[in-house]
Amino acid sequence: MKRLLPFIIILLVLGVAVVSAYYLKRSATEVHPVTPTTNGAGQTTPPITASTGAVPGAEPAHTLGPANAPAHLEEFGDFECPPCGLLHPILVEMHREFGDRLQITFREFPLSPPHQHAIAAASAAEAAGLQGKFWEMHDLIYENQKNWHEAFDVRPIFEGYAKQIGLDVERYKKDVNGEAVAKRIFDDGKRGHSLNVKGTPTVFLNGREVPFESLPAEKLRVLINAELSGSK
Amino acid sequence: MTMEGSTSASKRGTLLYILIAALSIFGLADAIYLTIEHITGQSVRCTIIAGCSEVLSSSYAVVAGYPLASIGALAYFSVFSLAILALFGYRIASQLLLPLIVVMCLVSVWLIYLQAFVIHAFCQFCLFSAAVTFALTVLTILVWRKR
Numbered sequence: 385m386k387r388l389l390p391f392i393i394i395l396l397v398l399g400v401a402v403v404s405a406y407y408l409k410r411s412a413t414e415v416h417p418v419t420p421t422t423n424g425a426g427q428t429t430p431p432i433t434a435s436t437g438a439v440p441g442a443e444p445a446h447t448l449g450p451a452n453a454p455a456h457l458e459e460f461g462d463f464e465c466p467p468c469g470l471l472h473p474i475l476v477e478m479h480r481e482f483g484d485r486l487q488i489t490f491r492e493f494p495l496s497p498p499h500q501h502a503i504a505a506a507s508a509a510e511a512a513g514l515q516g517k518f519w520e521m522h523d524l525i526y527e528n529q530k531n532w533h534e535a536f537d538v539r540p541i542f543e544g545y546a547k548q549i550g551l552d553v554e555r556y557k558k559d560v561n562g563e564a565v566a567k568r569i570f571d572d573g574k575r576g577h578s579l580n581v582k583g584t585p586t587v588f589l590n591g592r593e594v595p596f597e598s599l600p601a602e603k604l605r606v607l608i609n610a611e612l613s614g615s616k
Numbered sequence: 617m618t619m620e621g622s623t624s625a626s627k628r629g630t631l632l633y634i635l636i637a638a639l640s641i642f643g644l645a646d647a648i649y650l651t652i653e654h655i656t657g658q659s660v661r662c663t664i665i666a667g668c669s670e671v672l673s674s675s676y677a678v679v680a681g682y683p684l685a686s687i688g689a690l691a692y693f694s695v696f697s698l699a700i701l702a703l704f705g706y707r708i709a710s711q712l713l714l715p716l717i718v719v720m721c722l723v724s725v726w727l728i729y730l731q732a733f734v735i736h737a738f739c740q741f742c743l744f745s746a747a748v749t750f751a752l753t754v755l756t757i758l759v760w761r762k763r
Binding site: 390394398 | 641644648649651652655656661662663669670689693696697700701703704706737
């Protein structure tokens, strides 16, 4: 028995390791139901956000697509987060593809720390938003993420973007440190926390969280189509 | 050397192997967690706690198509197995333990270098793994010196 004991211990630990890996994987990939369910009267159940006491976030929200679109996608993003930078072209593609059937909302969720320029980037986009050019600044900041991410001082870079998209730069410089911008970021953050957002990008489709592994274009497309067919 | 002296030395050896086995379990748990996070893509998301997304989404997190963390899990499991076998008197296991730990220690040093100077971000789970490996190195050297 003593000769076998070390091998029994080793096999036991291997077994525990395999079982815990299996459960860890299962809990990580648990998919929230995304197909809308219908009640007896044939009506779609309301999104979970409506019933979970989520706070509204900054008003008016930054949106692409019409408010009456059957599919609503809400992204909580951090301009300095690399996966958010990767999601950006995917959402641009979805916007182009689904047009008026999809409304995309961007919510600020700067993670600082660990991202030292995240708040500066969010402020730059919001300051541009005060002049009606949020999405132009949003696109430029995401597309150039690698160029400013390592910079010591990002202010002149973002001011350059402001000039590039035709903002009143003097007003932008005042707004970027202003209360209105800070309040918008704070309100979006509050909404994120009320929805239990822990990291970025976190995406909700008609109020249901989209699992991170479903964010590649081909998977997201399937989920949006499921929402659209469910709403018919 | 007296009989009493050699008994106490062997007791210390036993204690060291138990410590090595126990520590390697922590390393194994950490590496399994990182592997699953890597496979499911959870770790790639940015969070407030650390730069794991930068580290784990970098090209250094994959070796020959396998997550580096899974190789780490295999290494920690090997350390655990060797320590248990050594504890039960298998000489070959105690001889294999040192070279394995030395390789793991060197890899850990290289990974810390990558995080500090190449990726410019630290992942706390990777740092925990390195700390476990450094502790294992010290314990294994102590065992080796007593032989």
